[in-house]
Amino acid sequence: MKLTLSEPTPLQELRPEIPADLAAVIERCLRRDPAERFADIRQLDQALAACDCAAAWNSEEAAAWWRGAGSATATENASEGTVPGVRA
Secondary structure, eight states, X not given: OOOOOSOOOOHHHHOTTSXXXXXXXXXXXXXXXXXXXXXXXXXXXXXXXXXXXXGGOOHHHHHHHHHTOSHHHHHHHHHHTXXXXXXO
16 A cells, blocks of 8 residues: 555546535545544535535435446446436
């Protein structure tokens, strides 16, 4: 495993189709300093629920997405606009 001292590339530079509010939540989860991450799962859940794209998901859609979420499938679904809340 490689440790890097530099900040990771912003998610939206790599995947511009990811909504900004969702990208901010993901990037906070990845912060180097644990004090800058969500303190617990409840805070993370609240942040995710506040994302604009959260209303596009329900448990059935999420389960279906995970069943077919190989890297290629997820990328294809996003580019086709079939991943709820994410448009390429």
